[in-house]
Amino acid sequence: MDNTSLSHFVQVTINGLSMGCVYALVAVGYGMVYGILNMINFAHGEIYMFGAYIAYSALVCKMGLFSSILLSLFFCGVLGVTVERLAYKPLREASRIAPALTAMAVALLIRSAVMIIWGSSPIMFPQVINNKPIILNNNIRFYPLQFSIIFVTIVIWVFSLWLFKYTKIGKAIRAVSQDRNTAWLMGIDADKIVSIVYLYGSILAAIAGFLIANYYILLFPLMGFLGTIRAWTAAVLGGIGKLSGAVIGGLLIGLVESFAMTYISTAYKDVIIFIVLIIILLVMPRGLLKGRGQKV
Amino acid sequence: MLKVENLVVERGDALVLNGISLSIKEGEIVGVLGPNGAGKTTFLLTISGLVKYKKGSIFFEDKNIKDLSPASIVKLGIAHCPEGRNVFADLTVKENLEMGAYIRKSDVTLKRDMDNVFDRFPILGKRQNQLAGTLSGGEQQMLAISRALLSEPKLLLLDEPSLGLAPIIIEEVFSIIKEINNRGVTILLIEQNARVALDIVNKSYVLETGKIVIQGTSSDLKADKKIQKVYLGIKI
Ligand SMILES: Nc1ncnc2c1ncn2[C@@H]1O[C@H](COP(=O)(O)OP(=O)(O)OP(=O)(O)O)[C@@H](O)[C@H]1O
Numbered sequence: 001m002d003n004t005s006l007s008h009f010v011q012v013t014i015n016g017l018s019m020g021c022v023y024a025l026v027a028v029g030y031g032m033v034y035g036i037l038n039m040i041n042f043a044h045g046e047i048y049m050f051g052a053y054i055a056y057s058a059l060v061c062k063m064g065l066f067s068s069i070l071l072s073l074f075f076c077g078v079l080g081v082t083v084e085r086l087a088y089k090p091l092r093e094a095s096r097i098a099p100a101l102t103a104m105a106v107a108l109l110i111r112s113a114v115m116i117i118w119g120s121s122p123i124m125f126p127q128v129i130n131n132k133p134i135i136l137n138n139n140i141r142f143y144p145l146q147f148s149i150i151f152v153t154i155v156i157w158v159f160s161l162w163l164f165k166y167t168k169i170g171k172a173i174r175a176v177s178q179d180r181n182t183a184w185l186m187g188i189d190a191d192k193i194v195s196i197v198y199l200y201g202s203i204l205a206a207i208a209g210f211l212i213a214n215y216y217i218l219l220f221p222l223m224g225f226l227g228t229i230r231a232w233t234a235a236v237l238g239g240i241g242k243l244s245g246a247v248i249g250g251l252l253i254g255l256v257e258s259f260a261m262t263y264i265s266t267a268y269k270d271v272i273i274f275i276v277l278i279i280i281l282l283v284m285p286r287g288l289l290k291g292r293g294q295k296v
Numbered sequence: 297m298l299k300v301e302n303l304v305v306e307r308g309d310a311l312v313l314n315g316i317s318l319s320i321k322e323g324e325i326v327g328v329l330g331p332n333g334a335g336k337t338t339f340l341l342t343i344s345g346l347v348k349y350k351k352g353s354i355f356f357e358d359k360n361i362k363d364l365s366p367a368s369i370v371k372l373g374i375a376h377c378p379e380g381r382n383v384f385a386d387l388t389v390k391e392n393l394e395m396g397a398y399i400r401k402s403d404v405t406l407k408r409d410m411d412n413v414f415d416r417f418p419i420l421g422k423r424q425n426q427l428a429g430t431l432s433g434g435e436q437q438m439l440a441i442s443r444a445l446l447s448e449p450k451l452l453l454l455d456e457p458s459l460g461l462a463p464i465i466i467e468e469v470f471s472i473i474k475e476i477n478n479r480g481v482t483i484l485l486i487e488q489n490a491r492v493a494l495d496i497v498n499k500s501y502v503l504e505t506g507k508i509v510i511q512g513t514s515s516d517l518k519a520d521k522k523i524q525k526v527y528l529g530i531k532i
């Protein structure tokens with residue numbers, strides 16, 4: 001490899017890791033929700049999209065950066081918990097397909113609401129974070145935003161690992177994910193725990209939405225659906241129910257996407273991601289970190 | 297302490313419990329015997345609030361516990377050790393015990409009680425950081441019972457603790473149950489293994505297809521021809 005192609009390679013890696021971090025954040029929340037209720041939450045990506053739009057409006061209304069983020073987290077948290085209570089909770093004992101279908105309907109509902117409020121054509125996200133690239137030697141550009149994305153993801157990853165492993169609430173979340181009825185018999189309010197998981201997952205989605213909006217500086221209603229697909233792929237790739245699996249799965253997809261776009265073709269990047277998914281699942285049917293051995 | 301009156305429970309379209317009445321006094325061990333599918337597990341789940349009912353009532357210490365969530369029922373002092381043990385297989389032994397103590401606030405007494413569990417069952421102490429799913433059936437039963445006790449219950453509900461265990465382990469489990477009772481915990485014991493159950497209970501109810509067909513003290517039951525034939529396998 002000569003020098004330019006090497007720096008090109010590094011550049012593509014950095015870009016891929018940044019995107020991958022965003023996918024990882026969406027996938028962690030998605031995986032948690034999947035783990036606790038065993039349901040495919042088609043609406044998860046919509047919450048991520050919704051968060052980005054809320055941040056957009058807050059910034060356009062000249063709210064500060066920090067308060068805009070908080071507002072977006074708040075709205076997404078409320079939306080996630082409300083959706084769970086109103087749409088999913090009544091179906092707790094129903095067959096697996098019912099909540100999945102309901103989630104699809106919820107996704108459509110959120111997407112339509114966003115289209116009504118903000119319109120269906122793409123809108124520019126206000127550039128509020130100073131993102132002047134730092135040019136390293138060999139012409140590699142490293143954007144401060146990429147650094148923030150990677151940093152935030154690592155912090156959230158480590159925090160989540162700690163939360164699940166060592167805190168009382170984290171242990172209760174794992175107990176409820178494994179056996180909800182037995183958890184109730186321990187005096188754990190499983191409904192409350194499920195709500196907490198939705199809250200946490202929605203907040204992570206909102207953070208991811210905010211980061212991606214700043215990264216692409218572009219919002220469009222279908223980004224929620226794309227987010228769900230990426231999160232699903234990442235969670236399955238990494239191993240369903242594994243926190244670190246979702247992170248690794250997200251990073252891998254970001255990298256594959258970035259490399260496919262640069263070295264193969266932008267048009268085929270999704271096909272390539274799915275080919276990688278299929279190959280990995282053929283070799284490791286339960287994903288990279290050996291998640292739950294059950295149907296996805 | 298516990299008073300169940302005319303309880304009627306439906307699950308799906310099936311009428312599973314058809315008018316059950318039962319009462320337990322403080323300090324007793326009461327048995328509920330009956331064949332597969334009689335509704336024994338359903339009965340315990342109903343007391344714990346996991347299965348809802350329309351008719352009848354359940355009083356715990358003179359308080360009607362209808363419509364309370366399962367978590368609030370635990371807080372009142374009823375612990376439930378479910379059928380098939382149901383330890384959290386992917387949690388460690390220690391984490392399982394911590395879940396049993398979920399409703400408790402004080403860490404000081406918890407540490408002491410946890411140590412007591414490990415003293416009583418050294419194998420659980422030795423395996424405390426191992427996943428509970430890797431324990432043997434008997435060890436899992438010890439864990440499930442210890443876990444239920446860590447909520448400091450007044451009433452312990454046990455669903456077929458002998459299920460799937462070797463006879464020698466069953467004997468040990470039953471002596472533990474007796475020991476727990478001697479420490480002042482009232483016990484409602486579900487069993488199919490009438491032979492061992494009748495040795496430790498004060499009185500029993502026999503449940504068949506959702507109805508109590510016989511009730512009485514162990515000596516009454518042991519003298520009953522039908523019990524002898526069906527549950528104790530004595531040829532007449
Ligand atoms: N979730 C459910 N939905 C519908 N019917 C159920 C459900 N759970 C149990 N039943 C039915 O209720 C009846 C009683 O079941 P239950 O598990 O209470 O019996 P049991 O006495 O505990 O039996 P076993 O000794 O086999 O544990 C059975 O006919 C069973 O098929």
Ligand SMILES: [Mg+2]
Pocket residue numbers: 336337338379456
């Ligand atoms: Mg049963």
